[in-house]
Amino acid sequence: MIVIQNLTKHFGSVDVLKGVxxxxxxxxxxxxxGVNGAGKTTTMRILxxxxxxxxxTALINNINIVEEPERxxxxxxxxxxxxxxxxxxxxxxxxxxxxxxxxxxxxxxxxGAVLEQVGLIGKEDWYIHRLSKxxxxxxxxxxxxxHDPSVLxxxxxxxxxxPSQMIEVRSVLSRLAENRTVLLSTHLLTEAERLCDHNILxxxxxxxxxxxxxxxxxxxxxxxxxxxxxxxxxxxxxMTRLSTVSSVDSVQPxxxxxxxxxxxxxxxxxxxxxxxxxxxxxNHISLRGYGWKRPTLEDIFLDVVGVEQ
Amino acid sequence: xNAIGVVFIKEIRVLxxxxxxxxxxxxxxLVVGVFFYLGLSVSPEPNxxxxxxxxxxxxxxxLPLIAMGMFAEEEKQGTLEMLLTVPGSLWRIVMGKYLAGMxxxxxxxxxxxxxxxxxxxxxxxDWGAIVIALxxxxxxxxxxxxxxxxxxxxxxxxxxxxxxxxxxxxxxxxGGRILEGVGISWIQTLVQDLSLMEHLIPMSKGIFDITDFLxxxxxxxxxxxxxxxxxxxxxxx
Numbered sequence: 001m002i003v004i005q006n007l008t009k010h011f012g013s014v015d016v017l018k019g020v021x022x023x024x025x026x027x028x029x030x031x032x033x034g035v036n037g038a039g040k041t042t043t044m045r046i047l048x049x050x051x052x053x054x055x056x057t058a059l060i061n062n063i064n065i066v067e068e069p070e071r072x073x074x075x076x077x078x079x080x081x082x083x084x085x086x087x088x089x090x091x092x093x094x095x096x097x098x099x100x101x102x103x104x105x106x107x108x109x110x111x112g113a114v115l116e117q118v119g120l121i122g123k124e125d126w127y128i129h130r131l132s133k134x135x136x137x138x139x140x141x142x143x144x145x146x147h148d149p150s151v152l153x154x155x156x157x158x159x160x161x162x163p164s165q166m167i168e169v170r171s172v173l174s175r176l177a178e179n180r181t182v183l184l185s186t187h188l189l190t191e192a193e194r195l196c197d198h199n200i201l202x203x204x205x206x207x208x209x210x211x212x213x214x215x216x217x218x219x220x221x222x223x224x225x226x227x228x229x230x231x232x233x234x235x236x237x238x239m240t241r242l243s244t245v246s247s248v249d250s251v252q253p254x255x256x257x258x259x260x261x262x263x264x265x266x267x268x269x270x271x272x273x274x275x276x277x278x279x280x281x282x283n284h285i286s287l288r289g290y291g292w293k294r295p296t297l298e299d300i301f302l303d304v305v306g307v308e309q
Numbered sequence: 310x311n312a313i314g315v316v317f318i319k320e321i322r323v324l325x326x327x328x329x330x331x332x333x334x335x336x337x338x339l340v341v342g343v344f345f346y347l348g349l350s351v352s353p354e355p356n357x358x359x360x361x362x363x364x365x366x367x368x369x370x371x372l373p374l375i376a377m378g379m380f381a382e383e384e385k386q387g388t389l390e391m392l393l394t395v396p397g398s399l400w401r402i403v404m405g406k407y408l409a410g411m412x413x414x415x416x417x418x419x420x421x422x423x424x425x426x427x428x429x430x431x432x433x434x435d436w437g438a439i440v441i442a443l444x445x446x447x448x449x450x451x452x453x454x455x456x457x458x459x460x461x462x463x464x465x466x467x468x469x470x471x472x473x474x475x476x477x478x479x480x481x482x483x484g485g486r487i488l489e490g491v492g493i494s495w496i497q498t499l500v501q502d503l504s505l506m507e508h509l510i511p512m513s514k515g516i517f518d519i520t521d522f523l524x525x526x527x528x529x530x531x532x533x534x535x536x537x538x539x540x541x542x543x544x545x546x
Contacts, residue, residue, distance in 0.1 A: 045390075049394055049544075049545070050544075052545045070396050070397075078391070078394060080387060080390060083387075084388040085386075086319070086323060087386075088322060088323045088327075089319070096315070097315055097318070097319040098391075100311075100312060100314070101312050101316065101395050101397070101401075101402075102395055102396070103312070103397070143391070
């Protein structure tokens, strides 16, 4: 388990972390979510001991990162946003170097095992500078796994990958999470939704909310009704008029009101949506789509961060 | 294999892939050839005096070419953070890189050994003096490499670190000479004691003094220690 206790980090006069406090359960894939600058990478770099916190600390499997950084380094595997690779080396040479530096026993056997885990088996003689971005990401994962860490910290593992590479990396990560804690940061909410058992939403240097997708969904009100209307039908008075409908509790735009299709999140007092649909027909507003929706991470995220108007 | 050996092999592989190493070797061979010839034409005795002193220039100006990327390039491509978060002492990394630099930089020593063979063919050299001159070249290489490694750990730009190394080494090279006209004797003595030339010249003549030897060894150790301290600072910013 990872326990983060009131972490703060200042770079000069800039407060990047303003008191991050959370608990990360063991053997789960945990997503660190947030917009750029929310403090995800800084928190991760503190957990890897690459940075010292200004105040606060964290315990990784009961080891204090400030007091015993050497022990923490033995426990974790870390993949930064840009995989730390030497383009001049071959895959096998690179892993031999890192395994030797980390004092991994039976290195040849271990290299074979991690290459199999990340789907690079048989490619030991490939030069790193010739690898595609997806393969580089896999090799970055392989180096993080070489010493069999119980905690894997991955900073934006799917960043910059094309859809097929993303599918590859996703399947690798799912396999890896079977017997270790995987902490990954991402701003790709769909990825987090597919991969993570537990989500921690960072905003402006603090934890805005956290929990499983179900828990987070309930926290923002659970299932809701959504409608899509054209930009031409949208007006600020529409919101006021909609709230006068007896079955409507609240209305909130989900997308920017400047986009071609505006999506509205409507909370109804009754599960039956007939009255609302009738209201739209009576007001000559054609719906491009509608239906009941379980809150996605994106909805939760927008609820916490707010939507850009 | 221990961690120093692992870093050493990795560094050799990385440096062998760099064109700068071959530029360094070619320039070194050229400088050795020119100064060996000049040495033969100005001195009636077969020795490595002129060559040894002038190879110091290669160490000051050209050695930073191969050492400049050792840490700066690591930082630039994001691998330094990985090395710093590997458990264990940073001495292993610094020593591995230093030894790799010594091996690849010793191309100039091989050229000097070849020159010694030519001297033996031309006359009867004083082999004791030649061995001491070669030791002087190796110690000078070691000191300049340690300074270049330190400069490389200061910045993430390899070129800037190469220039920094030259800036750091230059006062050591000319230190004794610039204050020749200054009347204050203790300053002159201090600067001369810190001057690389003052300790290299006796060795180039075949004179072995333990203080010259210690100056190079302690100087090398000091800059390697500074490099480790600097990296240690980066490890827990």
